[in-house]
Amino acid sequence: MNEPVAVTRDGEVAVLTFDNPPVNALAQPVRAALLAAIEAQDGDPMVRAIVLIGAGRNFVAGADVREFDRPPAEPYLPAVLARLEACDKPVVAALSGATLGGGAETALASHYRCAAGDLQFGFPEVSLGLLPGAGGTVRLPRLAGWQAALELMTAGRPLGIDAAIEFGIVDRRVDGDLAAGAIAWARELARAGAPPRRVLDLPVPASRPAQFEEFLRALPASSLRLPAPPRIVEALASAAILPADAALARARALFLECLATTESRALRHLFFAERRAVPDAGLARTVGQAAVLGAGTMGSGIAISLATGGIPVILVDAKQEALDAGLARVKSAIDAAERKGRLDADSAVAARGRVQGSLTLAATSVADLVIEAVFENLAVKREVFGRLGQLCRPGAVLATNTSTLDVDAIADASGRPADVVGMHFFSPANVMRLVEIVRGRASSLAAIATAHAVSKRIGKIGIPVGNAFGFVGNRMLYAYGREKELMLLEGARPETLDKALVEFGMAMGPNAVGDLAGLDIGFQVRREWQQKPDDPLFYRASDLLAELGRFGQKTGRGFYRYDGPGGERMPDPEVTDLIRAEAARLGVAPRSHSPNEIVSRSILALINEGARVLEEGIAESPADIDVIWCNGYGFPRHRGGPMFYADTFGLPAVLESIRALGREHGERYWTPAALLVTLAGEGATFAGWQAARPAQDPDRGGDA
Ligand code: 3H9
Numbered sequence: 001m002n003e004p005v006a007v008t009r010d011g012e013v014a015v016l017t018f019d020n021p022p023v024n025a026l027a028q029p030v031r032a033a034l035l036a037a038i039e040a041q042d043g044d045p046m047v048r049a050i051v052l053i054g055a056g057r058n059f060v061a062g063a064d065v066r067e068f069d070r071p072p073a074e075p076y077l078p079a080v081l082a083r084l085e086a087c088d089k090p091v092v093a094a095l096s097g098a099t100l101g102g103g104a105e106t107a108l109a110s111h112y113r114c115a116a117g118d119l120q121f122g123f124p125e126v127s128l129g130l131l132p133g134a135g136g137t138v139r140l141p142r143l144a145g146w147q148a149a150l151e152l153m154t155a156g157r158p159l160g161i162d163a164a165i166e167f168g169i170v171d172r173r174v175d176g177d178l179a180a181g182a183i184a185w186a187r188e189l190a191r192a193g194a195p196p197r198r199v200l201d202l203p204v205p206a207s208r209p210a211q212f213e214e215f216l217r218a219l220p221a222s223s224l225r226l227p228a229p230p231r232i233v234e235a236l237a238s239a240a241i242l243p244a245d246a247a248l249a250r251a252r253a254l255f256l257e258c259l260a261t262t263e264s265r266a267l268r269h270l271f272f273a274e275r276r277a278v279p280d281a282g283l284a285r286t287v288g289q290a291a292v293l294g295a296g297t298m299g300s301g302i303a304i305s306l307a308t309g310g311i312p313v314i315l316v317d318a319k320q321e322a323l324d325a326g327l328a329r330v331k332s333a334i335d336a337a338e339r340k341g342r343l344d345a346d347s348a349v350a351a352r353g354r355v356q357g358s359l360t361l362a363a364t365s366v367a368d369l370v371i372e373a374v375f376e377n378l379a380v381k382r383e384v385f386g387r388l389g390q391l392c393r394p395g396a397v398l399a400t401n402t403s404t405l406d407v408d409a410i411a412d413a414s415g416r417p418a419d420v421v422g423m424h425f426f427s428p429a430n431v432m433r434l435v436e437i438v439r440g441r442a443s444s445l446a447a448i449a450t451a452h453a454v455s456k457r458i459g460k461i462g463i464p465v466g467n468a469f470g471f472v473g474n475r476m477l478y479a480y481g482r483e484k485e486l487m488l489l490e491g492a493r494p495e496t497l498d499k500a501l502v503e504f505g506m507a508m509g510p511n512a513v514g515d516l517a518g519l520d521i522g523f524q525v526r527r528e529w530q531q532k533p534d535d536p537l538f539y540r541a542s543d544l545l546a547e548l549g550r551f552g553q554k555t556g557r558g559f560y561r562y563d564g565p566g567g568e569r570m571p572d573p574e575v576t577d578l579i580r581a582e583a584a585r586l587g588v589a590p591r592s593h594s595p596n597e598i599v600s601r602s603i604l605a606l607i608n609e610g611a612r613v614l615e616e617g618i619a620e621s622p623a624d625i626d627v628i629w630c631n632g633y634g635f636p637r638h639r640g641g642p643m644f645y646a647d648t649f650g651l652p653a654v655l656e657s658i659r660a661l662g663r664e665h666g667e668r669y670w671t672p673a674a675l676l677v678t679l680a681g682e683g684a685t686f687a688g689w690q691a692a693r694p695a696q697d698p699d700r701g702g703d704a
Contacts, residue, residue: 005033006055007041012048013186014041015179023061024054026102028073030064035080042087048190050087051182052110053094054103057118062101065128065268068259077102077134078252081109085198090189094182095119095170100158105132108139108169111197114185115161115170116178122158126228128271129264129638133255137235138247142202143168146236150215153232154223200244212237225505226638227261262648266640269687270630273623273641274461283446284453285395291316291367293384295326295357298401299373301429304333307354308343308430309458314356314363327357333430365391369454371423373401376524381405382413389414397450399423403474404525407440407467417442421451424471425460426632427517434631436465436473463628466618469531473628475618476642479609481539482669483601484510488541489583491590492598494559495571500595501602505636510602511559512569513634515552519545519559535668536586541579548578604658607646611673614643614686622647622686647685655680 004027006017016037018024026034041047054060063077084091084106093110099121107113107121115121123132123140131137132153141149144167152159164170174181216224216233223229231254239247258264278284288311292303295317306313307330315330317323331352338348361384364370370392372384381400388398398420400410411420422438435455439448448464455462465471470478484497488511498509514522523546526532526539545551545558552558553567561572583590606629613619619628626641639645646654655672662670679689 002055003033004030005037007037009047010183011187012046012190013051013183014044014047014049015051015053015183016041017053017055018060019055021056023058023098024056024103025061025064026077026106027064027067028075031075031077031080035075035083038080038084038087042089047089049089049186050091051094051179051186052091052106053179053182054096056097058097058103059093059095059099060103060106061098062103062124063134065271068268069265077105078248081105081134085109085111085196085200087111087196090186090194090196092182092186092189094174094178095121096178098158101125101132101136102134105134105136105139108143108199109135112185112189113170114172114174114178114182115164116174117161119161119164119170120158121160121164121169122156123153124156124158126154126156126226126232127267129226129228129261129267130258131228131232131235131251131255133252133259135248135251137232137251138239138244139199140169141205141236141239142199145205146207146211146240147215149236150212150233153236154215154219154229204240207240212240222505227258227263231258263638266638266644266648269623269640269644270626270637273627274631276461276463276624276627278449278452278456278462279464280445280449281453282449284449285368285397285446287311287368287397287450287454287457289314289367290369290371290454291364292371292373293317293361293364294373294375295323296373297329298425298427298429299371300326300329300333301427301431302371302373302401302425303355304330304430305425305458305460306454307351308334308337308347310350310354311369311454311458312354312356314358314367316358316361316363318359318361320359323357323359327355330355361387362391364388364396365393367392367396369397369399369450371399371401373425376402376405376521378405378409378528381410385410385414385420389416392419395419397421397447399451401425404470404529406469407438408442411440411442418444419447421447422465422467422471423451423455423462424465424473426473432632433459433461434473434628435460435462436471436628436632437462438465438467438471440467461627461631463624464620465624465628466616468616468618469529472613472619472625473632475613476606476609476625476629477633479605479669480602481510481514481542483605484598485539485541486537486665487593487598487601488579489537489586489588490593491580491583492593493571493576496593497598500598503595504599504603505639507634507636514542515558515560515562515569518551518554520551522546533668537588540582540586544578544582545575550575600657601661603642603645604654604661605669606642607654608658608670608673608676610642610646611676611686615673615675621690623690643686647687651676651680651685652683 002019004020006019008015020030041050091110092112093107095115148167212233235251235254238250290306290311291314292299293316295315303313303315334351337343407422411417421443424436426432426434437451452462494511498511501509550557553562556563560569610625619625622643625643629635630637630641658672
């Protein structure tokens, strides 16, 4: 095994190289080795300057997040960085790639900073429910000022090299070999007798006392509900008035407070759940050319993702008009990404160059991966796959983007079902990161691995799911939505339901989501759904509005109306009247609902269905369900996803609440899932159940 901090010498310059793959995280052995190396080099009379650098692409991506769930182990990072800063010889940090969190703090505790062009410097702690806990809140403002520190640390977005230089964080850019450039500069500094330039010795920039209060008030309500953003502001406000030592201690205390919160545990859970390894990665086939069938919103969204992710794509549609519109959507999305700085000019040119259009299905014959995104109808999809089976070259992976149809029935029509998988993207596909990867009965391991590898390559999170109605996400959505539909019939207003669930943390209320997606879409799905519950109340409110042509935003009316001057969403009393009359016709007695009841019924329905999906093996793990719901359906990340949330709530309490709902509303929808009953009886959790299971070997069928 490599030394976690390798020490080499280049004349009078000692070079300390972080070497802890994959991202040089500051795990305990790295901290211990850094401390020992600094002490040794500081005491060595032959050494006149020190360079810190990372092995591989990154300097240091931060603290080792895995350690946050274990008892703390010395030496702690703040103490190590204090020793680094106290070093009597100039320390030059040579930054590259991910220089994040504790890595950025290590850079700030160094005396001089140079960087390569690929630098990503920032403080992503906020996305883990944390604040910079090793001096970042005290050191950064001394270089970059208060406003920059407030913005960088509450947003968590990293800076590139130009901005880092502009903010005074990085002193110089090194083109060419970073180590050589840093060593030459360190030698220059040593020979010129340059002193250590300690950031903590720099003057504290002026601040207005109200500045922090104003910044806090301007943060979105969703940030203020989280533990970290207000504490980040508090740590910075303390740094503006307290002596450095006291400010460091205050920041550390706030960091430890954040670390202990359920919200931070939830965010850390998602961090690892979202970085699931690609299954059978070695079997993935090379994809040099893709094709997308159907140039509608979904198809063009997928084409944008492929093109910006580096995969050439042919967008195919039978109609010239639809193809032109699709290609225009692709171009305008890439232009917008360039305008907003999400793509640099060269990458935007390259992405535009990767997209071609075609009016003929035969164009798919050159593709290694075909993703079908045509009309959601089994007969149409089977016909398309029949032709793809003939046209596509052997080994090409054929993916369907169906959201509810039977992947096996589609695969069988191709005549080569081993090559077929589902890739269920979420709309807008160029924005949403989730892809459910559906294994059909005959899908080969290679086809599944290819779908996962492509998802990762284009920056998406691919989650494996089984082939059952609605897969994981939409199946659970039906349980969640069922309750709000019943509450609508019981007299709850759409806006009241939405408000309660948004306050719980959902990105949007379910009625607003329905209007955005189009109520006609679900209506159509339910018409074709063979095993739909035989219940006249099931989704009756949505179906009624769809029958009346109120499809949502696209028709200006749905659960809300959108016909004001700015097209903004407004409550519509007419909807309440319509649903009330329908409820009376169906004999549903009106009642009132507290926000608490709205949230309980919706979220408990979701959890109970999640437990069923697990017990049936449709989802491989509770963590997969959490990733699906947080990335595809706007479940609040700080609650960790429905199954993590159930664990924090306590499964016995979840079970008892479901039973209580059963007593009140009948057991038709409120029979607890068997898995939930078992786990609650054992005092166990979903996470514990997962950890105790043998490695998954789902029946994936097919050959490799
Ligand atoms: C912090 O620093 C607190 C401080 O204030 C100090 C307080 C005292 N720890 O994302 P990838 C693993 S908080 C442990 O797929 P990419 C990851 O799990 C920390 N492991 O690669 C995966 O493992 P595996 C602040 C980590 O190239 C592998 O590395 N820092 C960590 O797409 C590859 O990850 C952050 O929040 C970590 N810190 O992206 C940075 N980071 O191979 C978080 C990664 O077993 N990291 N791993 O599946 C990132 O943003 C991205 O990983 C990065 C690379 C941009 C670095």
